[in-house]
Amino acid sequence: MIRPVQVHDTALGLAALREPRPGSPATASAEALSRHLGQLAAEGYRLVGVFEDEDGPAVTVAGYRTMTTLAGGRTLYLDDLSTLPRFRGRGHAGRLLVWLDAEARRLGSEALHLDSGVGRPGLRCTVSTCATAWASPVTTLKRGCHERPELPHRSGASVLAGSA
16 A cells, blocks of 8 residues: 655654665654654655555655756656665565656656665666656666765665665
8 A cells, every 4th residue: 555654654654764874863763754854844845655554664665845947847856765675576666656657747747756876885876757758657767877976864765776
């Protein structure tokens, strides 16, 4: 089941969000994450999760926001995408990307964009799809990697590191 993770329910997404950034102060505790997500929500950040058990924690999470850029126009920007290690390989991240594709369209976005550098020090990767390639987000994603200095606590999603 895919559903939003509200600020008051952040404990449900904490373990999955902590996975790509274990040292981040924002994921040190459920309270710290609630405070941080409250600030991000003011900037349009939303969190959605995949739940295998209705009462259990999110096994995969995605944090996203919409923005308008010169290069991409109105874009759904995927800040975070992470799956708990024991739940990887079950298609959760792929299902979430399909859900995010539908959400991008619902919000009037022209593109879906993700940067990732997790597990690849010094290398930044980009995954994006645009309105001309909406047919299937999982099969039409364009990938490109380039050298770029690592940014502290902003290392992106785990999907390109082979861990989502």
